[in-house]
Amino acid sequence: MEYEAVIGLEVHVQLKTQSKMFCGCATAFGAEPNTLVCPVCLGYPGVLPVMNEEAVRKTILSGLMLGCEIARFSKWDRKNYFYPDMPKNYQISQYDLPLCIGGAVAIPGKKLGITRIHLEEDVAKSFHYETTSGVDFNRAGTPLMEIVSEPDMRTTEEAFAYLTALKEVLIGGGVSDCDMEKGQLRCDANVSVRPVGQKAFGEKIEIKNMNSISGVRRALAYEIQRQIAAAKRGEKMVQETRRWDDEAGVTSVMRTKEHAHDYRYFPEPDLMPVVVSEAWLAEIRSAVPELPEAKRKRFVEQYGLPEYDAEVLVADAAVAAYYEQAAAGSKNPKAISNWVMTELLGKFADNKIAPLQLAELVAAIDGGQISGKMAKDVFAEMFATGKGATVIIKEKGLVQVSDAGALEVLAEQAIAANPKSVADYRAGNASAINFLKGQVMKLSKGKANPQLVGEILARKLQA
Numbered sequence: 001m002e003y004e005a006v007i008g009l010e011v012h013v014q015l016k017t018q019s020k021m022f023c024g025c026a027t028a029f030g031a032e033p034n035t036l037v038c039p040v041c042l043g044y045p046g047v048l049p050v051m052n053e054e055a056v057r058k059t060i061l062s063g064l065m066l067g068c069e070i071a072r073f074s075k076w077d078r079k080n081y082f083y084p085d086m087p088k089n090y091q092i093s094q095y096d097l098p099l100c101i102g103g104a105v106a107i108p109g110k111k112l113g114i115t116r117i118h119l120e121e122d123v124a125k126s127f128h129y130e131t132t133s134g135v136d137f138n139r140a141g142t143p144l145m146e147i148v149s150e151p152d153m154r155t156t157e158e159a160f161a162y163l164t165a166l167k168e169v170l171i172g173g174g175v176s177d178c179d180m181e182k183g184q185l186r187c188d189a190n191v192s193v194r195p196v197g198q199k200a201f202g203e204k205i206e207i208k209n210m211n212s213i214s215g216v217r218r219a220l221a222y223e224i225q226r227q228i229a230a231a232k233r234g235e236k237m238v239q240e241t242r243r244w245d246d247e248a249g250v251t252s253v254m255r256t257k258e259h260a261h262d263y264r265y266f267p268e269p270d271l272m273p274v275v276v277s278e279a280w281l282a283e284i285r286s287a288v289p290e291l292p293e294a295k296r297k298r299f300v301e302q303y304g305l306p307e308y309d310a311e312v313l314v315a316d317a318a319v320a321a322y323y324e325q326a327a328a329g330s331k332n333p334k335a336i337s338n339w340v341m342t343e344l345l346g347k348f349a350d351n352k353i354a355p356l357q358l359a360e361l362v363a364a365i366d367g368g369q370i371s372g373k374m375a376k377d378v379f380a381e382m383f384a385t386g387k388g389a390t391v392i393i394k395e396k397g398l399v400q401v402s403d404a405g406a407l408e409v410l411a412e413q414a415i416a417a418n419p420k421s422v423a424d425y426r427a428g429n430a431s432a433i434n435f436l437k438g439q440v441m442k443l444s445k446g447k448a449n450p451q452l453v454g455e456i457l458a459r460k461l462q463a
């Protein structure tokens with residue numbers, strides 16, 4: 001029998017806000033443990049939470065970018081449990097009335113549904129040492145958005161594409177940096193298998209503890225194989241939560257359904273419900289940036305780029321913005337794309353070249369002022385110093401020699417000095433001309449226009 005997987009993802013995203021969800025503490029990553037704390041995020045008795053409006057705004061913005069319906073009325077609830085990383089013994093979250101409902105993440109050729117997006121507070125981080133454990137409360141209270149997907153994915157690749165596309169949208173909207181290494185994006189994966197053709201879903205297994213997108217991919221691949229093998233042996237799955245061990249490359253049982261938490265949710269009495277006015281919603285809607293999918297399409301149409309270029313450039317919003325500024329000042333947007341893709345990606349943060357200067361460099365090449373080889377040197381200097389293309393070309397005396405008279409003289413010299421190559425060429429060895437061309441380039445100290453040199457030599461050798 002053939003089996004297929006059914007996958008749904010629960011993604012937690014730390015929002016990029018200055019301060020925490022319910023207090024004024026900073027949200028910086030990597031600070032000395034327990035320095036970004038106060039009575040509110042340490043869960044002291046008697047303190048009162050104050051809602052961070054920017055976090056609500058960024059959650060609504062996320063919802064709008066993902067096509068969700070925005071709830072005009074939502075509320076906060078207490079999710080009760082006992083754990084060292086949660087000293088209040090409850091987490092403030094949203095239960096039955098989340099901020100965003102529905103929506104979808106677009107992957108190539110398919111839309112993967114979103115069930116809901118709600119806002120909550122992150123918990124502290126535990127560290128386990130040889131004989132002791134420690135808790136760092138700097139993370140406690142960081143605004144955390146949970147995005148729950150519909151069980152719409154059928155393969156590991158689709159789950160991978162979902163996460164990649166979701167990250168792209170959230171980063172593009174400035175909602176989060178989504179750096180998994182810093183724990184800014186964390187993902188739990190729910191997976192079940194069923195015989196192909198069967199409508200009903202199988203019992204789902206939830207996998208936790210994956211700290212990279214490739215970890216999610218490997219965990220899902222492992223778990224799908226494990227479940228299919230079990231199904232083929234006639235075993236029934238029971239609903240359980242499993243832990244991914246990245247080093248061993250296996251999942252193992254964490255808890256079964258009987259040990260599932262009962263969180264005893266109830267409305268948070270210390271916070272007012274969130275009421276989203278039409279005016280506020282309209283204001284946030286006006287800040288929705290162009291989505292990656294639309295931007296890729298526009299890049300292909302507006303700049304005549306291949307899809308591949310559009311994909312690479314749009315993948316980073318800052319790179320895409322830079323490209324557009326450079327292309328706006330250029331007659332050759334494809335050449336701009338080539339320079340950005342081959343020379344700027346990966347070291348974009350160190351780039352000192354203003355976008356219009358890149359356009360100027362491309363114009364100098366296209367206008368025959370400098371050769372492609374010279375352009376590489378000019379580019380390197382522009383990159384390091386931020387000086388303009390024209391300035392560097394002048395300073396270095398790099399201007400390409402396209403003066404036919406001057407080149408003729410050099411060609412004569414090369415021909416006179418290399419009778420063997422001349423004879424070879426005339427005897428039918430066409431490639432012998434390349435050696436002569438190289439000699440002329442050398443005589444010109446690399447400044448001759450190579451195309452023109454080729455033409456002049458061919459003409460003289462014919463004679």
Ligand code: ADP
Pocket residue numbers: 006007008009010148149150151152190191192201202203204205
């Ligand atoms: P829970 O209440 O246990 O958290 P939910 O119904 O909220 O369960 O679903 C959590 C996640 O699991 C969602 O992303 C959902 O799409 C996914 N999911 C639900 N049922 C299945 C299933 N049978 N197989 C795979 N994923 C599932």
Ligand code: MG
Pocket residue numbers: 010
């Ligand atoms: Mg759940």
Ligand code: ZN
Pocket residue numbers: 020023024025036037038039040041042141
């Ligand atoms: Zn605090």
